[in-house]
Amino acid sequence: MNIPSNAMVADESGLRWRNEFATLPPKFFTRLQPTPLPDPYWVGRSNAAAQQLGLEAEWFLSSEALEVFTGNALLPGMDPLASVYSGHQFGVWAGQLGDGRAIMLGQSESGFEVQLKGAGLTPYSRMGDGRAVLRSSIREFLCSEAMQGLGIPTTRALCVTGSDARVRREEIETAAVVTRTATSFIRFGHFEHFWAGDKLDELRTLADFVIDRFYPECRLTDRFGGNAYAAFLEAVSERTAALMAQWQAVGFCHGVMNTDNMSILGLTIDYGPFQFLDGFNPRHICNHSDTGGRYAYNQQPSVAYWNLYCLGQSLLPLIGEKETALAALESYQAVFPREFLGRMRAKLGLPDAQDGDLPLVEGLLAVLRQEQTDWTIFWRRLSQHMAGADVQTVRDLFVDAAGFDVWLNLFIDRHASVPRAAAAALMLQSNPKFVLRNHLGQKAIEAAQRKDYSGVATLLKLLETPFEEHPGFDDYAGFPPDWASSIEISCSS
Incomplete structure (x- = not known):
């Protein structure tokens, strides 16, 4: 039938x-x-x-x-x-x-x-x-x-x-x-395909399909003189900017940010050689195949914009004017820093904005970069300190504890007007205890290759609710072993 x-x-x-x-x-x-x-x-x-x-x-x-x-x-x-x-x-x-x-x-x-x-x-x-x-x-x-x-x-x-x-x-x-x-x-690459083949009818059909199903508000906009295709490009740019802010805040490295791996809905898509940061190295490259470092952690926001530019080029026959397309892309440059700073404020337990917040964040990142402090553990311990744990558990992460104290005093001053319980609650909801570190995944894989799938089930349970304490599973939230740095993840799968 x-x-x-x-x-x-x-x-x-x-x-x-x-x-x-x-x-x-x-x-x-x-x-x-x-x-x-x-x-x-x-x-x-x-x-x-x-x-x-x-x-x-x-x-x-x-x-x-x-x-x-x-x-x-x-x-x-x-x-x-x-x-x-x-x-x-x-x-x-x-x-x-x-x-x-x-x-x-x-x-x-x-x-x-x-x-x-x-x-x-x-x-x-x-x-x-x-x-x-x-x-x-x-x-x-x-x-x-x-x-x-x-x-x-x-x-x-x-x-x-x-x-x-x-x-x-x-x-x-x-x-x-x-x-x-x-x-x-649907990916950026779907649009590139029909643009590259000079197939305007198919390009328009695809854009209309996506707009009508996922971005209907673009049909009603008065932005860009009512140009729905420009409004669509702007909406995708803003979703992508927000996604990049979330990646950077949690320390996630995608590894293969090709245009065919970029979702038109602003979703994380195509998990190949990804990694969550261990020590904070902004230049970290998680993809063994990426010898030039194009997709290093600190390059992800700019690469996303480059990919959006390619999408804008593909949509240009529908948008009409190059200046209109560039104006639609410009929203990325405003949304990403705003969203990233907002994510960092939440990680710091700051419910409101003040003018000095950006220097506070930048100062912390400089300290973490200097010592390549473990990204996830630092943020969780800082959260637990705000919830009542001894600050020494945070200071122990630094060789130059006195240098960290300089920043810590600024952090304490910033919290003078923030109720500590509220700050702690926000931080514990913003800084996960568990992330999928490479060595954890590798252990689960090796067990599964022996037909033992319990490691997969355990990790799934922890990662579904990564902000919870999960007593008895602290080993999954500990420092990576020395051998973890030798794990090589490439595009081969």
């Missing part, structure tokens, strides 16, 4: 599926079936993501769910496809790219698209095999849910399934599939 791609169809478990992306013209995607994997097994599942999606809890435990989320079976109404896009990679135009190993199954009635990553070859796989390996799938699964727990906009990960099927990377590994969800997986 042929089912219209935008119809809502219920299956035996009560789920309803459609695929709005499939209503776009054929040049946007290729319909295809996932390639099955033999003898799949569960590696990890997020009940929180399942609830958001609308899955029934009992069905999510079933063998049918295992087959569906490995790509071995489809539910009624699913309309699998892979989309085409292009992009700039490491600042160089890469031409046509596309979903090389991602296949969208459809969209649940809750409005979330569901995508399998590692489900086999697509027309856009280029030299790849369309598969993902266990280690990278576990990292993406855990970090997606960790970012959700931190309150940072992100695609989510529903589950990871594994198979003993062999996949060749630098060495032979086993295959896995991570099921991702998002309100949309």
Whole structure:
């Protein structure tokens, strides 16, 4: 039976599926079936993501769910496809790219698209095999849910399934599939693709599709003389600026900020060689493949703006005037510093703004940079000090404790008019105890490679609620071991 791609169809478990992306013209995607994997097994599942999606809890435990989320079976109404896009990679135009190993199954009635990553070859796989390996799938699964727990906009990960099927990377590994969800997986690169091919009709169709579904307010704006496409570019710029502020405040390094890895909705997308900072080194490079440091931690805000400029160039045929497009991009330059300073104020327990706050933040960053103090531990200990713990636990993080004290006295003076209990509560809600450090992920991966998935489950539990104390799990919030600095994460997955 042929089912219209935008119809809502219920299956035996009560789920309803459609695929709005499939209503776009054929040049946007290729319909295809996932390639099955033999003898799949569960590696990890997020009940929180399942609830958001609308899955029934009992069905999510079933063998049918295992087959569906490995790509071995489809539910009624699913309309699998892979989309085409292009992009700039490491600042160089890469031409046509596309979903090389991602296949969208459809969209649940809750409005979330569901995508399998590692489900086999697509027309856009280029030299790849369309598969993902266990280690990278576990990292993406855990970090997606960790970012959700931190309150940072992100695609989510529903589950990871594994198979003993062999996949060749630098060495032979086993295959896995991570099921991702998002309100949309459309990227900057989708727009670049049709702009580069001088396909104005398709470019306009895509822009209208995104605006009507996700940015309807742009149709009603009086900004830019009522230019909806310029208003759209401005809205994306502002969402991206806010996202960058959140990344920087929590010490998150993405690692591969290519234009095809930038979400049109301002979501964190495509978890490859990411890392949360250990010691605070603004020049830290988390991607072993990034030999030039293009995507170092301190470069992320400027790279995001560069990527937005590429998006603006792609939208220029619709916007009309270059000056209008540049004006739309200008909002990024205002929003990012404002949002970042706001995040830092919250980390410092400051509910209101004062003129001296920026120097206070910059002075602290200079102290942390000088000693490469552990980013997460410093902020959590400072929060706990405000909640009553001995300040010595913070001073112990510094070789030059006297130098830190100079800043600490300024911090104390700034808090003279702030109730300490309120400041402590704000700080404990803004500075996580747990983040997905590389060594924690590596331990969970190594255990999973031995078919022990308890480490994945434990990390998921902690990362879903990273601001809570979780008594008995302090080891997961401790300093990284010496061997952690030798972990190399690259684009290979």
